[in-house]
Each structure stands twice: as C-alpha cells, then as structure tokens.
Amino acid sequence: MKNYYYDHCASTPMWPTVVETMTELMKLHYANASALHRSGAEAMKLVDRARSSVAERMGAKPNEVIFTSGGTESNNLAIKGLINQAARTAKHMIVSAVEHASVTECAKQLEAAGVRLTILPVDRLGxxxxxxxxxxxxxxxxxxxxxxxxxxxxxxQPIREIGQAIAAFPHVKFHVDGIQAIGRVPFDWANDGVHLYSGSAHKFGGPKGMGFLLVKEGIDLTPLLNGGSQESGVRSGTHNVPGIVAMSQALRLASESMDSRREKMYLLRRQLLSIVSEIPELVVNGANGEGEREITAPHVLNISYPGMRPEVIIHMLEKHSILVSSQSACSSKSLRPSKVLLAMGFDADRASGSIRISFGDEHTEEDVAVLGERLRTVVAKLKPLERNDK
Known part of the structure; x- marks a missing residue:
C-alpha cells in the first residue's frame, strides 16, 4: 500500500537533481577546501559560488552568509554568539513563548548563566x-x-512589524528562526528589519546536516566552535562541499518555484480544512482559512482530538499508510502537552491531543481526499481516553 508522507515540517525529500549533484560532488570534489593545492582551490571555488547563490536567493551579500550544520547550530550561533559578544555585563534577551526548542533551550542555558530572559506571550493564533x-x-x-x-x-509572525518596532532601539538586534519559512513564505532581508536569519537545508529539499545563518554586515559573533578560520573565523570546521553546493541548489529550486507551490499548498490546506470541519471530534489549532496568507504558512495544519493521545491517532493513521506527526520532530517523543498550544491559551486536553499535518510538492487533491477519508475512519474507531489524573 502506498505511503502518504505528511511530515514535511520534520524533513522534506531531496530534489532529485540535488541528489544527483551531491552524489557527483562526493565522487569528484573530496579535497579539503582549505587546502592550498589545486584540488582544494577548486573545492573552495564551489563553496564561494554556493555562498553567492544563497546570498542572491535570500537578498543578502555573500559575506553575510555563514554555513553551518543545520538549523539548531544556526539558532545557537545567532543567540549565543551575539549575547556572548555583547560587552555589557547586564544582559537581557527576549524570545516568544512559541519558539522551537533550539531557541528556548539555548535561552534557558543563557539564563542559568546570568542573562535575564523575558518570554513574550502570544494570542490565540500564536x-x-x-x-x-x-x-x-x-x-x-x-x-x-x-x-x-x-x-x-x-x-x-508579523516579522516586518517587529523589525520596525526594534529599529527604534539601536542597541537591540533581531534574530529570526526562518527554518520553516524558506521556500514557502516571502522574506525581505533588506527591508524586514532582521539582523540574523536561520535556515536549514532539509526543510526545503536539501540534505540533512546543512544550514546557514544570515548575519547583517557589521555584526560580530563569538564563535561556538574554536579551531580553524573557516567562515570568516565565525564557524570553524572543514567545509562540507557537497552539502553546501547541494543546499544552494535546493534553495534555488525552492525559491524559483515558491509562488506556484504556495498556491497549490494553500488549495490543499483549504481542502483539508473543509474535511476536518465535517468531523466534529476534531478542532483546528491556528488559522482556519480566513485571511490565511497573512496568518499562516500554506503547508501546515495542526488539529486536535481533545482527550485523545496523539500517538494513538498517529499510529492508527500509520496503519492506514498516512504518516503525520505530533509537535516538532525534536519533541515528538515527549508525552507532555504542546507548549505552543498551551501558550496559545488552549487547555491541556487540547494541547495533549494535537497532530501536525504538513504538505509537500508531491501531494495532490486526490491525496488529500485519501487523507480525509482515512482520518474519518480512524476518528470513528476511537473514543476519548479516560484521563489519568494520578
């Protein structure tokens, strides 16, 4: 039976041409890009070309692109690198209540080291x-x-409004985790008021283990890793040449096709919303379609079956060849209620019974119809679990 993969927020399949490119590069360009010989120089040319390509797609300058091992490192480098670079002894940082663990756990570690931390609340839409x-x-x-x-x-999030508000405070820098946005939601590096922006390749059809951090020209970061002088001394470590080039190619493909892909995924999301509205046991967390382009990305729908544990729904759907997830992949094995949904004001039953459905380029209206049919079948077989308050 065909598997229907609806977990693109966790990871996307690589573009076929990107797989081919990466395979060829691993065969041909294995030299260390920092080496002085000709093979090293050829590898560094590929890195430089990829850097220019990433910069062009993101609207940045090549010297504003730092290659990393992925989104978690990019977020940590942005936050710790900036906080540790700050000269003043009294330091304060602000994060929203709905950030990814790679931001919140980083912030908590800094708080334990003496940095004052403020958690911003969010509204019912997050x-x-x-x-x-x-x-x-x-x-x-x-x-x-x-x-x-x-x-x-x-x-x-209203990134541009936030950036404009922060512009009134020259001593404050604005970091944005853009990992779920790249290739799906427009972003304007030049005008959104953002100083640091994180990306991860495997969220837009590139390889795992590759990411980047955009850093506005003139901002200094304290490195997380000590070693060589790669990435202008900010991120030491041997360049992953095949991964870097593959990421730049995936970003180009995702950027060039973003508009058409967004339109298609918004249609699929609205189709699924219509199906969910006919299943009384399910509720939608977040935007329900009205004004969606300003409020929600096209590829994600979060729904809850209050009182039902998400892993029960997930495994039941998997038996019907539907692959979905709960919370983020990093937190999916946790049995705790979603901190995101709790922050949005939902009760523990609703926050504990949520599943995330995230679309990809391969999905069609027929696929969503199958998803809806099997979702109805699974829900009909389930009854809310008795709460264990012990």
Whole structure:
C-alpha cells in the first residue's frame, strides 16, 4: 500500500537533481577546501559560488552568509554568539513563548548563566503583539528572537512589524528562526528589519546536516566552535562541499518555484480544512482559512482530538499508510502537552491531543481526499481516553 508522507515540517525529500549533484560532488570534489593545492582551490571555488547563490536567493551579500550544520547550530550561533559578544555585563534577551526548542533551550542555558530572559506571550493564533515587545525592551536588552513560521501550527509572525518596532532601539538586534519559512513564505532581508536569519537545508529539499545563518554586515559573533578560520573565523570546521553546493541548489529550486507551490499548498490546506470541519471530534489549532496568507504558512495544519493521545491517532493513521506527526520532530517523543498550544491559551486536553499535518510538492487533491477519508475512519474507531489524573 502506498505511503502518504505528511511530515514535511520534520524533513522534506531531496530534489532529485540535488541528489544527483551531491552524489557527483562526493565522487569528484573530496579535497579539503582549505587546502592550498589545486584540488582544494577548486573545492573552495564551489563553496564561494554556493555562498553567492544563497546570498542572491535570500537578498543578502555573500559575506553575510555563514554555513553551518543545520538549523539548531544556526539558532545557537545567532543567540549565543551575539549575547556572548555583547560587552555589557547586564544582559537581557527576549524570545516568544512559541519558539522551537533550539531557541528556548539555548535561552534557558543563557539564563542559568546570568542573562535575564523575558518570554513574550502570544494570542490565540500564536502571534506576538509588537506592542508587548516594545514594552519588554529596556536598556540592557541585547537580542530579540522570534521565529518566522511556527513549526507546529504554521503561524506566521508579523516579522516586518517587529523589525520596525526594534529599529527604534539601536542597541537591540533581531534574530529570526526562518527554518520553516524558506521556500514557502516571502522574506525581505533588506527591508524586514532582521539582523540574523536561520535556515536549514532539509526543510526545503536539501540534505540533512546543512544550514546557514544570515548575519547583517557589521555584526560580530563569538564563535561556538574554536579551531580553524573557516567562515570568516565565525564557524570553524572543514567545509562540507557537497552539502553546501547541494543546499544552494535546493534553495534555488525552492525559491524559483515558491509562488506556484504556495498556491497549490494553500488549495490543499483549504481542502483539508473543509474535511476536518465535517468531523466534529476534531478542532483546528491556528488559522482556519480566513485571511490565511497573512496568518499562516500554506503547508501546515495542526488539529486536535481533545482527550485523545496523539500517538494513538498517529499510529492508527500509520496503519492506514498516512504518516503525520505530533509537535516538532525534536519533541515528538515527549508525552507532555504542546507548549505552543498551551501558550496559545488552549487547555491541556487540547494541547495533549494535537497532530501536525504538513504538505509537500508531491501531494495532490486526490491525496488529500485519501487523507480525509482515512482520518474519518480512524476518528470513528476511537473514543476519548479516560484521563489519568494520578
């Protein structure tokens, strides 16, 4: 039976041409790009060309692109690198209540080391109010970190409004986790008021283990890793030449086709919303279709069966060849309620019974119809589990 993979927020299949490119590069360009001989120089040319390509697609300058091992490292480098670079002893950072664990756990570690931390609340849709942010900024604030697209609900944060608000405070820098947004939601590096922006290749059809961090020209970061002088001394380590080139190619493909892919996925999302509305046991967490382009990314739908454990639904759907997830992949094995849904104001039953369905380029209206049919079948077989309050 055909498997229907609806977990693109966790990881996307690589573009076939990217697989071919990466395979060829691993055969031909195995030299260390930092080596002085001709093979090393050829490898470095590929890295430089890929850097220019990533910069062009993101609207940045080549010297503003730092290659990393993925989204987690990019987020940690942005946050720790900036906080540790700040000269003042009294430091303050602000993050939203719905950030990915690679941001929240990083912030908690810094808090334990003496950095003051403010957690910004969100509304019922999971969005930050820029006025709340302005009220939280003070003379010691170094950094604000708010994600672009939420990895559980698909909610789009008002990045430009936040960036404009932060512009009134020159001592504050703005970091955005853009990992779920790239290739799906427009972003303007030049005009959105963002100073640091994180990306991860395997979220837009590239290889795992590759990412990048955009850093506005003139901003200094303290390295996380000590070693050689790669990436302008900010990120030491031998360049993954095949991965870097493959990532740049995947970004080009995702960027060039973004508009048409967005239109298709919004249609599929609305189709699934219509199906879910006919299943009374299910509720939608986040945008339900109205004004969706400003509020939610096209590829994500988060729904709950209040009182039902998500792993029960997930495994039942898997028996019907439907692959979905709960929370983020990094937190999917946790039995705790979703902190994102709790922050949005939902109760523990709803926050504990959520599943995430995330679309990809391969899906069609027929696929969503199959998903809806099997979702109805599974829900009809299930009854809410008795709550165990012990």
């Amino acid at each position: 969005r930050v109010n820029p006025k709340d942010l302005v009220s939280a900024i003070d003379k010691d604030t170094v950094l604000v970190s708010v994600m672009h697209v939420n990895n559980e609900t698909g909610t789009i």
